[in-house]
Amino acid sequence: MNGLARLQRAFAVALEEGRDADAALAVRGAGVAPEARVAFYRESLRIQRHDALAATYPVVRRLVGEAFFRAAAGRYAAAHPSRSGDLNLYGDAFAEFLAGDAPARALPYLPDVARLEWAIHESARAADAGPLDGAALAAVPAERQPAVRLALHPSVRLVASGHPIAAIRAANLPPRDGTMRGHWHPERVFVHREASAVRVRVVDAAEWALVEALRGGATLEEAVQAMGEEAARSRLADTLARLAAEGAIAGFSVAADRA
Amino acid sequence: MARAALSLGAGIGLREPHHDEVLARRPALAFVEVHSENFFADGGPALAVLERVRTLYPLSLHGVGLSLGSADPLDERHLAKLEGLVRRFEPALVSEHLSWSSIDGRHANDLLPLPHTLEAAAHVAGRIAAVQERLGRRILVENVSRYLDFEDSRMPEWEFVMEVVRRSGCLLLLDVNNVHVNAANHGFDAHRYLAAIDPACVAQYHLGGHEAGAFGLVDTHAAKVAPAVWSLFRESLARIGPRPTLVEWDAALPALDVLLDEACSAEAALREASAARAAGALP
Numbered sequence: 001m002n003g004l005a006r007l008q009r010a011f012a013v014a015l016e017e018g019r020d021a022d023a024a025l026a027v028r029g030a031g032v033a034p035e036a037r038v039a040f041y042r043e044s045l046r047i048q049r050h051d052a053l054a055a056t057y058p059v060v061r062r063l064v065g066e067a068f069f070r071a072a073a074g075r076y077a078a079a080h081p082s083r084s085g086d087l088n089l090y091g092d093a094f095a096e097f098l099a100g101d102a103p104a105r106a107l108p109y110l111p112d113v114a115r116l117e118w119a120i121h122e123s124a125r126a127a128d129a130g131p132l133d134g135a136a137l138a139a140v141p142a143e144r145q146p147a148v149r150l151a152l153h154p155s156v157r158l159v160a161s162g163h164p165i166a167a168i169r170a171a172n173l174p175p176r177d178g179t180m181r182g183h184w185h186p187e188r189v190f191v192h193r194e195a196s197a198v199r200v201r202v203v204d205a206a207e208w209a210l211v212e213a214l215r216g217g218a219t220l221e222e223a224v225q226a227m228g229e230e231a232a233r234s235r236l237a238d239t240l241a242r243l244a245a246e247g248a249i250a251g252f253s254v255a256a257d258r259a
Numbered sequence: 260m261a262r263a264a265l266s267l268g269a270g271i272g273l274r275e276p277h278h279d280e281v282l283a284r285r286p287a288l289a290f291v292e293v294h295s296e297n298f299f300a301d302g303g304p305a306l307a308v309l310e311r312v313r314t315l316y317p318l319s320l321h322g323v324g325l326s327l328g329s330a331d332p333l334d335e336r337h338l339a340k341l342e343g344l345v346r347r348f349e350p351a352l353v354s355e356h357l358s359w360s361s362i363d364g365r366h367a368n369d370l371l372p373l374p375h376t377l378e379a380a381a382h383v384a385g386r387i388a389a390v391q392e393r394l395g396r397r398i399l400v401e402n403v404s405r406y407l408d409f410e411d412s413r414m415p416e417w418e419f420v421m422e423v424v425r426r427s428g429c430l431l432l433l434d435v436n437n438v439h440v441n442a443a444n445h446g447f448d449a450h451r452y453l454a455a456i457d458p459a460c461v462a463q464y465h466l467g468g469h470e471a472g473a474f475g476l477v478d479t480h481a482a483k484v485a486p487a488v489w490s491l492f493r494e495s496l497a498r499i500g501p502r503p504t505l506v507e508w509d510a511a512l513p514a515l516d517v518l519l520d521e522a523c524s525a526e527a528a529l530r531e532a533s534a535a536r537a538a539g540a541l542p
Contacts, residue, residue, distance in 0.1 A: 003378050003411065004328075004330045004376075004379050005330035007374055007409060007411055008329065008330050008362040009362055011362075012363075012367070026410055027407050027409060028408045030408065030445065032474045034407070036474060037406055037474075040406045040407075040473070040474075041367075041369065041371065041406065041407075044369055045367055045369055048368050052368075081365040081366070082365065083364060083365065084324070084334070084336070085325060085326055085361065085368065086296045087296070087368050088296070088299060125301060126301055126302055127301035128302035128303070129302075155302075155303070193303060196304035196307060197304075
């Protein structure tokens, strides 16, 4: 197998940008320059990478324009080689890459928009779960309710930003033309899959704290503390009812009695 | 539940933009084929669609990412995902490509050609056997289009293909368009290729579109099947025999009806060949 491994390594190097000189090592020309034959595969690889990123990050692409996106996709590909035969996993580090990418610095909100788009991509592919057995939950005796742990649906994602990333996204999806309405403010964004579609909505600090606590496996008693007693008193029941109706709560368990 | 029986007819490659329309119209098709990796998600809408599709049609799972020809070890995560899909959807056919994509854990996500050597044939055959063992069934392996040959190659493509099939005990998914494209680009005789194929190992045909590129034909799957490929398909039917046949279209996807028309043409050619066989006009 040594010959095959050696050939595949040489070919992989020749596929990298600017490695035309390596192309002729292993490839027969047969009337065409070996570099041109390798360049054909290199271009097809570039298009694959670009299209995979463009499918996951349509809003980032809209914000920066195709020329910039294409160049950024090339820099990303060089820095983050694909590690799977499943291209759906490609692009997981794009937000992190944009945060450190000098040309992208003119748009400080870009990495957070990318984080939101990756969260949406993951949410769409997350496991199915639920529905919540509402009758069984209602049957939990009142004194045991503080010990209930609500299980979030696997598609739930939380993305916080100092920029209005959900508003930016909404303004840059067809048919909107990118014009932002309202004030520039930080946003906490809750992402989940309802029926077959991924939904994105902005939540306030109390709901964020509640969902984050539930995600960490908190009991209802602990969730109340996370949310703040006052906010919990006025909003806990309604907020949980809404999360359940959306399918974002997929099940529950009751914590064992403390010894 | 038993696997839906695969009848001798034509199917189409089902891509996401056509999901809803196929489910609503339920066109008559012998089977549908999907790319396995498009259903590697843990859950969500794509898998829900596939659950519905499989109640209507026999299913073919066609993988593009397992990288059978890599010198790397088989990707356990990828294989586990594929195994999960095969167990859940019980497809009539499971296929992969006679190509490689990754080395040292880095993936080109493309169907890169192998050198036509005994070493490569033995290596890829061993991996095919391991995959068949894991999945508990024979798989089909497809001949790929290629735009170069390696200095290392020691035999013509058809000999390499048959060497792999013989050594691994897999079945061949004969892509007629790829034979035509490679014959045009590398100056060999497509008829000679077909003559070298053992009919007993061919389990499916692929038909797809190609376009002219900078130095020859490119297998773009973005056009109708070319007249020369239809002609080579009819020759394949005569030499090898009728088999389930798939019309592939992956880029610049047309209206579903265009694809269904192509499948109708394939179906007609299959019927003609079967009738000729029944009449004893063919071996």
